[in-house]
Amino acid sequence: MKKMKKTSNPSSYLCALDDDDDDFQNPICSQASFRNPISQKPLKPSNSLSLGSRNRSRKPKDRQDSIFNGPCKEKVVPLESQSQMVDDLSCQVNLGLDCVDPTISCSRVDGFSGPNKVGREESLEEMVMKTKGGVFKYNSNSIESRLLRSVGNCAPSVCGNDGESEEIGVEDECELDVLLNLCSDGDDSGNGRSVDDFSDGLIRCPLCNVDISGLSDELRQVHTNECLDKGNSLSEPVFQNEEPGIQCPGQVLNSSPIRSPRKHVDVSPVSEWLCSLGLSKYEDIFVREEIDWDSLQWLTEEDLFSIGVTALGPRKKIIHALSGLRKENNKEVDTYPAANSKTVADDSSKIAANKLITDFFPGFVAQKRNRNSTPSGKNKVEKSRPSSRNGRSAVKDNARKGKLRDIPVWCCIPETPFRVDAFKYLRRDCSHWFLTHFHLDHYQGLTKSFSHGKIYCSSVTAKLVNVKIGISWDNIQILPLNQKISIAGIDVTCFDANHCPGSIIILFEPPNGKAVLHTGDFRFDEEMTRIPALQDCHVDRLILDTTYCDPQYDFPKQEAVIQFVIEAIQAEVFNPKTLFLIGSYTIGKERLYLEVARVLRKKVYINAAKLHVLECLGIPNEDMQWFTTNEQESHIHIVPMWTLASFKRLKHISNQYKARYSLIVAFSPTGWTFGKGKKKSPGRRSQQGTIVRYEVPYSEHSSFTELQEFVKFISPANIVPSVNNHGPESSDNMISLLTS
C-alpha cells in the first residue's frame, strides 16, 4: 500500500506566539506533542508518571502560573518563541516526551478495540443479540478488530472489472430507460443519458432530449411534464426497468435490461412493501393473485387467508401495516389536491411516472438555490432553503403543492433502490434507507412515525435509533462490519468509519459492476488501506465527506491531541479547586475523554442522559467504570460543545461552582481550530479571568491530507463531495484539490 503522509510534521505546528494576549499559544507544547509518535508509543498511565508526580511538590503559586501558561512545559524550547515563553515559565514541569514510557503499553487509543478483536466472523444474529443485550462491544468498530474479522470475509469483488464493461446494454436504451436512469438519481454510470451528460453545457429534456437550457426552471418543468404526460400513455413499459427497486433481500438481481415478460398488473410496489415488512416470501402469492397497489388497500384479513397467507403472525402484520397505509393515504389525499397530482411523487404506485420533475435534474435546482444562498449555508445533507425572507411561507407553499425537496445526489446510490442519510427526503418510492451514523444532520427527518421501509445501520446506530428516536426493531436492519451481504440483490459491505461510535463507510456493489463507496462522515486511518474489500474493488463513484477539503485543514492525529489534553490536565490536576470541562456531542469525542480518564485514572462526570447514550455504545465495562453521574466524584466534567463556545456560558458555570472551584479549564475539541488565521497548534489557548479555554484540533473528520490519501487509495472514477457541495463549481474545486 502506499506510504502515508506524515501529518504530524513538528515544524508545521510551530508558530509564533499570538499577538493577542488573549489567545496565547504555547508552541512548546505543540512541539512536544507532535514529536511524540503517540500512535506507536503508548501513553503512560498516570500512576507511573514522572512529572513530579503530577506536581505534588509544587508551590501554590506555581500551580496558578502553570495553568495560565499552558499545559506542558518542555525543557527544549523552540527558538522562535523562547524569549517570549521564558517569562511565563514559572514552573519546571516536564511533560511531553520525557514522561512517556515506551515500555508501558497503555491500551488506549485502541481502547476502542478490545474483546471483540477476535479473528472470527460475527453473525448478524450475534450482533443483534449483543446489541439488544447491551453488551455489544464498541470496540468491534475498531479498525483492528474489523480487519481481523474481515479476513477471508470478502468474496472476490464483483466490481473488479475494468470499469469499462457496460453490461447493462447501452444499445438497448430507449427513452424510458433514459427516464429510469435519471430517476435512479442522475447517475453517471454509463448507460443512458444522465445529468452528468449535460457536459455539453446544455440542459436537455430527459424525455425528448430537446435542448431546454434557455428555459426557466418553471418552463423546463412545464416542458418535461408535458413529455411525461405523453409518456404516461405508455405507462406499461415505464415499469419494465423498475425491477431493481423491487428486489428483495437475498434475491439475485438480473443485470440484463431485458426483463422477463411483465404482468399487466403492476405489483412491484406491493412486492417492495412486502419486503419492507419482512414478508417477501408471500410475494409470489400477491403476484399470482394480481394484487396491485390499489387492490392491496382493500384487502381484508379474510382475503389474506383465502389467498394463502394462513399464518396468523404475517396476516396480522399485513393488516396492521395496511391500516397505517390507509391512514397515510387519506392524509396524502388531503394534503395534495388532485389538481396537483401530476407533480406529486409520493405515490408508490406511480414510481417513475409521477416522479417530481425536479428529480430529473438531480442537484440542479438545489445547486442553483445553493449558489444563491449565502456561502456560509451549511450544506450537509443539503441545507438549501428558499430565501430566508419568506422561507417559511415558501416551504409551506411547497408542502401544500405536494412538492418534495430534491434529494441531493450524494444521498442516492445509482443503480440501486437505496438512499443514504436521506431522512429529510423521505418518500415512498424507496424502502431501503441507510444511516451512516447517529448525528442529527444525518438522521434529521427520522421520527418514530417512520414507516417507509427498513433502516440499515450499524448495531450501535441501531440501538440509538431505537432508544433515542423510538423506531421499532422491526424497521431496523443491522449491518455487520466487514461482511458482504446482499440487500435487494445488491452487495453491501460496511466498514468502521472512524468517526463517532457506530459510524460506517458503506460499499455498494450493484450487479453492473459500478461500485459506489459512501464514506458518510469519516476519519481516514491508514488501516483502511489494508481492508481487502477496498483494495480489490474498483470504485466508480466515491461519495466523500469533504468537511475539511481545504489544504488549510491539516490538523494533527487524534492521538497527539489526546496527549496534549492529558498533559494540560496533568499540569493542573493536583489543584482540587480546578474544574476541567471537555466538550462533546451527543455521540463523538468519547475516545478523547475516555482516554483522559484512563490515563489519569480519574473518573469523569457525565449527566444521566449522557450515560444513557454511552450505554448504547457498547463500551466495555472496564471503561464504563471511568464514568460517574455523581458530580461530586469528579472534577473533570463532560459538557455539550456549545457550553464552551462562549466565555459568557463558561462564566455562568464558573458562578455555579464558585464555592467549589476557583479555576475552570475547558477543552473544546474541534477541527475548526485549524481554520484560516488560526494557529497551527494542538491547543489554542484563550483566557478570561479564572477561565481558560483550549480549542484543540481533535477532529473526527479526515484532514485534507488524509482525504487526499484516501482518494489516492480508492482511485475512484468519480468523486461526489457530500459536504460544502454548493454546485458544480465548488464540487469541481474540491475534486481538483483532492486529486492535484
Added chain:
DNA sequence: GCGATCAGCT
C-alpha cells in the same frame, strides 16, 4: 398537549 419543523444561534 404533543410532535414535527424551522429560524437563529453558537
Added chain:
DNA sequence: CACAGCTGATCGC
C-alpha cells in the same frame, strides 16, 4: 465559517 447540535417559535394534528 461552522463540526453538531440547542432553543424557542410556530404549525398541524
